[in-house]
Every structure is written in structure tokens, then in C-alpha cells.
Amino acid sequence: MTEKVWRIGVAGLGTVGAGLIKFIQARPDFVPATGVRVEIAGVSARSRSRKRDIDISTYTWFDDPVALAQSPDIDLLVELVGGSDGPAKAAVEAALKAGKPVVTANKALIAEHGLELAKLAEEKGVPLLFEAAVMGGAPAVKFVREAMLGDDLQAISGILNGTCNYILSTMEQTGASFADVLAEAQRLGYAEADPTADVGGFDTAHKITILAALAFGGAPNYAAAEISGIDTVELIDIRMAHDLGYRIKLIASAERGEGGASVRVAPQLVPLTHPLAQAMGSLNALFIEGACVGRLFLQGPGAGEGPTAAAVSADIADVIAGAVRPVFQGPAAGLAPLPAARDAGWHGKAYIRLLVRDRPGVIAAVSEALAKAEVSIDSILQRPVDDTGQVPIVLTTQPASEAAVKDALSHIADLDAAVEPPRMFRIAHV
Amino acid sequence: MTEKVWRIGVAGLGTVGAGLIKFIQARPDFVPATGVRVEIAGVSARSRSRKRDIDISTYTWFDDPVALAQSPDIDLLVELVGGSDGPAKAAVEAALKAGKPVVTANKALIAEHGLELAKLAEEKGVPLLFEAAVMGGAPAVKFVREAMLGDDLQAISGILNGTCNYILSTMEQTGASFADVLAEAQRLGYAEADPTADVGGFDTAHKITILAALAFGGAPNYAAAEISGIDTVELIDIRMAHDLGYRIKLIASAERGEGGASVRVAPQLVPLTHPLAQAMGSLNALFIEGACVGRLFLQGPGAGEGPTAAAVSADIADVIAGAVRPVFQGPAAGLAPLPAARDAGWHGKAYIRLLVRDRPGVIAAVSEALAKAEVSIDSILQRPVDDTGQVPIVLTTQPASEAAVKDALSHIADLDAAVEPPRMFRIAHV
Numbered sequence: 001m002t003e004k005v006w007r008i009g010v011a012g013l014g015t016v017g018a019g020l021i022k023f024i025q026a027r028p029d030f031v032p033a034t035g036v037r038v039e040i041a042g043v044s045a046r047s048r049s050r051k052r053d054i055d056i057s058t059y060t061w062f063d064d065p066v067a068l069a070q071s072p073d074i075d076l077l078v079e080l081v082g083g084s085d086g087p088a089k090a091a092v093e094a095a096l097k098a099g100k101p102v103v104t105a106n107k108a109l110i111a112e113h114g115l116e117l118a119k120l121a122e123e124k125g126v127p128l129l130f131e132a133a134v135m136g137g138a139p140a141v142k143f144v145r146e147a148m149l150g151d152d153l154q155a156i157s158g159i160l161n162g163t164c165n166y167i168l169s170t171m172e173q174t175g176a177s178f179a180d181v182l183a184e185a186q187r188l189g190y191a192e193a194d195p196t197a198d199v200g201g202f203d204t205a206h207k208i209t210i211l212a213a214l215a216f217g218g219a220p221n222y223a224a225a226e227i228s229g230i231d232t233v234e235l236i237d238i239r240m241a242h243d244l245g246y247r248i249k250l251i252a253s254a255e256r257g258e259g260g261a262s263v264r265v266a267p268q269l270v271p272l273t274h275p276l277a278q279a280m281g282s283l284n285a286l287f288i289e290g291a292c293v294g295r296l297f298l299q300g301p302g303a304g305e306g307p308t309a310a311a312v313s314a315d316i317a318d319v320i321a322g323a324v325r326p327v328f329q330g331p332a333a334g335l336a337p338l339p340a341a342r343d344a345g346w347h348g349k350a351y352i353r354l355l356v357r358d359r360p361g362v363i364a365a366v367s368e369a370l371a372k373a374e375v376s377i378d379s380i381l382q383r384p385v386d387d388t389g390q391v392p393i394v395l396t397t398q399p400a401s402e403a404a405v406k407d408a409l410s411h412i413a414d415l416d417a418a419v420e421p422p423r424m425f426r427i428a429h430v
Numbered sequence: 431m432t433e434k435v436w437r438i439g440v441a442g443l444g445t446v447g448a449g450l451i452k453f454i455q456a457r458p459d460f461v462p463a464t465g466v467r468v469e470i471a472g473v474s475a476r477s478r479s480r481k482r483d484i485d486i487s488t489y490t491w492f493d494d495p496v497a498l499a500q501s502p503d504i505d506l507l508v509e510l511v512g513g514s515d516g517p518a519k520a521a522v523e524a525a526l527k528a529g530k531p532v533v534t535a536n537k538a539l540i541a542e543h544g545l546e547l548a549k550l551a552e553e554k555g556v557p558l559l560f561e562a563a564v565m566g567g568a569p570a571v572k573f574v575r576e577a578m579l580g581d582d583l584q585a586i587s588g589i590l591n592g593t594c595n596y597i598l599s600t601m602e603q604t605g606a607s608f609a610d611v612l613a614e615a616q617r618l619g620y621a622e623a624d625p626t627a628d629v630g631g632f633d634t635a636h637k638i639t640i641l642a643a644l645a646f647g648g649a650p651n652y653a654a655a656e657i658s659g660i661d662t663v664e665l666i667d668i669r670m671a672h673d674l675g676y677r678i679k680l681i682a683s684a685e686r687g688e689g690g691a692s693v694r695v696a697p698q699l700v701p702l703t704h705p706l707a708q709a710m711g712s713l714n715a716l717f718i719e720g721a722c723v724g725r726l727f728l729q730g731p732g733a734g735e736g737p738t739a740a741a742v743s744a745d746i747a748d749v750i751a752g753a754v755r756p757v758f759q760g761p762a763a764g765l766a767p768l769p770a771a772r773d774a775g776w777h778g779k780a781y782i783r784l785l786v787r788d789r790p791g792v793i794a795a796v797s798e799a800l801a802k803a804e805v806s807i808d809s810i811l812q813r814p815v816d817d818t819g820q821v822p823i824v825l826t827t828q829p830a831s832e833a834a835v836k837d838a839l840s841h842i843a844d845l846d847a848a849v850e851p852p853r854m855f856r857i858a859h860v
Contacts, residue, residue: 030580137723139577147569150460292736293567299727306722323753
């Protein structure tokens, strides 16, 4: 029997690319079908001469990832360049146009251009897979796309960015500030030199946008996501939250709503006993709730060479297995970006922290500001006054509408005693 | 465009069969491909007239599931009859021989006859899928077979039987005895009239046997599994374990060892803070550890109409997607039953409970018995003497070999003061 060789082109030789090459070098026959072997045939990256811990000298080098995608010596393109546009998009388009399957780890690309690429892939009848884009080696995409298919999914929520989770966990464990922990994470290579995509919540938003599309049957609609990052979380919030029985996590959530879905990324307070609160360090964790299946929970390392390379490899094996599925849930020609739900914002409890000048009647004034907005107070914590004469006050509210909480915040900000605008995080309803 | 209709035959109309029929009646177009529709064409069950909450009057009735499997009006057989032999096996074989794909929820069948059926399926070139056999709607099979494929898996451990987990959880929460909780579970329909398969650990063993085969690249080898059930767990053990910081769970585990794998089912003490200890009621939970991927955790409802029907539906969608994969990890023609590892048993801490006549020197005698076996004591708990004059003593050991612990147990059993043979559970190394 003749052995069928699949010739892989790898565009992008960073951590994941190197991991993939090691994986395939170690296990060229990892696809469990008779007579199939996978080999790396060509590679492309920004710098050919950069020091790497893998030997790439036997692979054909391409300066241009588009040329790699178009090369007749390549059967399948793995895109690990990153970025929603530029060379990553150009290479993926070139491969699909040439009728070649594409496997990518690029969440920005799929979240921002998923529909357009899915249309192209389906016109050409080739798969476009992106398991590694969400939760590294934990198969979140396969989960929602294949295992919960047909179920009436209601909600997804979880922790999808290991860098943010590492920063929040380390702040809690060491008592260091956000800035110090971020700097240390950058030094260790856990955070990028420009950390905006991670700490600003944008990476998380790309990921939840993809999962929401798969869960609720639309194309990704990144523009509709509401995004707040962790750069507003201070050590005092982490400590106050802990005293109240919560841990602050960057929570991605997608809920079915009227006419579409609400997709949000924001720091939230999660009860200490909840599994999402217990996912520490760089772990990712995800709840998926379906009408038939009930609540499923998936947890694993969200990034890193090994996990992400394993996810890419699983996608390569899926391409070779030859399943014919649409890129999202339903043929791309009939899909539209998943609309934002037409509901009036979230509803739930909130944590509010304010800094006020210590003077008689401050608590009364704060209470009054909340009462004016018809928001009831659940608990209040006041810290001892330090020598600045400024007092942090933390309060939690009874369940209220987003509009009412925002109204209360504006009344609080207007108080004479207020030193800075109040900080607000939702208390997760999990 | 002509619509392609897949005509499904359902053998077995219990809880899962009824759930599947409801699912497909509600969502005939759940497969997200263009122009594919799924319809139930024929059904078979033991009793045609039994009262059911679904309407089956429009489906062709077959008294014999083999005739259903062979019917020219059926494109795909769903086997939900259950049992490792008899009509379930006959129907699955008949369908495969007729070149028809089979989807089954039958763990006993796959664990005990998986290799033989896989060979038949692969000779005929048709898929044989069994996602619903393990963890209900949580995609454990897809996880190990597709998502962690190619990774060097090291160990799997988890809770795979909802009935046992419900019984142990309820004993802890209500303080009722094993017998009382079992009787109540039977009354509520959570446990079978003959509970042996569940409480004896055999159902769990079928499931871990299947996962071990997929994880470690062999065919299922049910005969090699070491099995203990929860019928040896008494309320006093649950309470004593709790006082020591543990919860007793029926743990299924599979570990790579010399020349094969160690596959075990037994009640074990799990630290209260561990995710496996926190999976209460009928939840199932699973850790999978791979060299590349790291530790993944999956949790969900392990059984029930909705979850299991969703898993069967996902398999039907996979059949229709047309992926060509071997039934296990590698072509069945080249597989052998996964051998038992040639190692000398487990190594770890143990919990030992004994009942002795209260007399001076008993603790000294017990210590001596352990010392003779070279097992060191980690902690001892002795309860106050009641009016029977018999004292329960609970001790935990330092890590020791299985042989040494068993040696210690035989010395303890030989003590004059011993009222009954000592009870031993492992403390999970998780």
C-alpha cells in the first residue's frame, strides 16, 4: 500500500510554530489512519536567521507566507503568524483560493474576518479549522461545534486569557500591584511587550466572539462585543473582594438574548467556592450551558507551546480524516454576523469602590446617591482612614439593572466628597 | 438542490431512546450541512405497547432489532438496547455487516467486544461511534480520540458513574446508610432494580476500559481492569474521611505502566479541595494528562435523557460529516487488547479502618502489625467506646506499596482484638 504523505507548510515560527514542528518531527504518524504520514515541507517567518531550538534547515524556506501558501509542494497551510490582517490574512486567503485546507491558531483573524474566510473556504470546499485559537489544548471549539451541536445552547462563560488570569492570581498571592506583576510577567515572557491585547480584554473578546458564533449559530461579530480589561483592577479590589468572599477574574460571557446574543468581557467577582474562582495562574476554564446537555465544564492550560501545538495537530488530523462540515454552524453563504441582543444590558449585583474624603455624613450621602437610582445596598466595607484623609469605601448592591447601577455611579461621582470616579465590577451570576 | 435524508433506526426505547426521538423530532435539521435532514424511520424495543411520552406510531415497528438493522429502509442504526451480548450485539453486528454506520451508547458492548466490532466496521468501511457510552453529554470519547490524538497520554482519572456519585454524596449529606440511600435512589429511578453494575463498579470499569484503549492505543481490555465497588463504603468511612480532610469517591483510573496500562476502579479518598471531590450528586468528572497538552479537566452530567440523547445526536452528525477514522486509535486489524502493565501494583497512601475489642495495648498491637509490614502510620483517629465494647480505629499510612499495605492488613486481621477484617481504601494521588 502506498503511503499518503501530507505536506504541511508552517507560516510563523514563534512558540507555537516551534512546538508544532517538534510535535510532527517526533510523531510523523500521529494520524491514526492506515498509511498516512505528515511532514513539514515548507516554513516561513519574519526572520530566517533568528536562533531557534528546532532544526529548520531541511525545510524549504519562504520569505513570504503567501508564496508558501501557494507553493505546489504544500498540501495544507498552518497559519501561526497572528494578527487580524496583514500577512496572516493574505496567506490564509491564498491557501484557500488555491483549494488548500487551512489550520490556524489566529483568534483575531477568525473573530474579525471569520465569515469572509468561511465563505471562501466553503466555495472551494476545503476545511478551515481553528481549535488552537481558543483555550490552547483544551478543545473548546470542537466542544461547541461538534459535541454540543444541535443542542439549544443558552450561555457560555469562562476565563479565556491565561496572561490576565496569571496577573490577577499573582497580585492576590504576592500582594504586588498590577504594574509590578505585569512587568514581571513581561520579563518572564508570560506577557507581550505590548500587553494591550491581553490586559485590555481584546484577546479574550476575540475568543468569546468565536465561541458565541459557534454556540448561537451566526458568524463571529467582534464589533458587537462589550470589552473591559483588567487594567482597572487594583490590589485593593482584589483584597476587598476576598474579604467579601469573592475572587476577581476576567470573565468572558455570551448569553442568548432577544434577537441575538450579549457578548461581554469584563473583570467580575466570582464566589471563592466556584470552579471559575479556583482556576488559578494561567489556567483557562469554561462553562457551557445547553438545554439538553446541561452544564459542562472544561478546564486546561490556555496557552503554551505544548497545548497549542497539540490543538493544531488535532486539527491537522481532522483535515486528514476528511469530515465535511461548515466552518461555523451552518453554511457560510447563509450566515450573518451574530447580532447583539436587543436587551437593556445586564442585570445583577455589583461591587462599587469609591475613594472619598473622610468627613461626617459621607456614608449617608453615598447611600442617598444609590437610593436615588433605586439601587439597594447589600453590604458596605469601610477601611480605616490613613493619613491622607481619604477613605476607600466598598459596597455591594442587591441585583439591579445595568442602567440603574450606572445611574448610581454617576450620582456617586457627583458627590462633593468623591476624590475619584467610583470603580464598579459586576458580581458574576454563575 | 435535493435534500439528503438520513433514515435512522432506533433499537431500544428507554430513557435515552425517548430522549433521542424527542431531540430529532424537534430538530430534524440539527446537522449543520446544506440539505441534510435526519428522520427516524424504524424503531424496536422489548414492548410495543409500553406507555411512553413520545409518539412512535408513525415509525415502522420491528419486534427484532436485527431485522431493524437489516431493513433496507434504515441508513444508520442507533443501538440503545444495552448489555454486552444478546440482541444489542446481534443488532450492531447485523448493521455493520450490512455496511451501515452504527451509533451506540452501550459501554458494556464496546468494552467487552470493541475489537471484534471495530474489525467488522473497518472491513466494511463504516463508522462505529460511541460518545454516549462515557460521561453522557460530556464529550469524553471525542476528547481523547480526536482532541488529544497524537499526544503522549500519561493518565486518566475521574468519576464516571453518576449513580455511585449520587449515593456517596447523599450518604454524606443526609447521614443515611448505603442501603437506605440505594433503596431511595431505586425508588426515584436513579438506580436500577438490580444495582450491581453501578454499585459494584462494573459500569465504571466498562467506561474507563474504553477511555484507556483510546488513550493508550490498544483495544478495550475489560478483563484486565481491577474492580471494587462502593458497597464496601460505610457511613463511618465517609465521616472519618471528612474529619481527615477527604471525601470518598468511586475513582476510575488508567495509568500508563510497563508494557501496558493499569486500569482500576475503586473507592478512594480525595482531598476535599480537589475538583474531583467537589463533583457532587450525579456529576461526572475527568482529568486527562498528556505530555503536550498538560492536565485537562472535563465535567458534566453523566447520564440522563437530555445529555445522552445529545451525545448520540452528535455522533449521528459526525457520521454524516463523513470523517474516516479508525474506531480506536489505529486500524483495528493491527490492534490487540491493551495489556495490563507489568508493575507491582499501586504505590501510595492508604486509609485503614478496623473494629477492635477495647482492651489495653490494642493501638500498640496495631502499630506493631503495620511495622511488621514496614508501613508507617501517618495519622490515627480513635472514636469513643460505645456500650458494645468495640472501638473503630481509623488510620492513614505514609506512601507504601500495595503489597506492603496488603501485608499489613493481613497482620491486622490476625490480631486477637480484631472483630472483623479491616477495611482499606486508597488515598488518591491526584
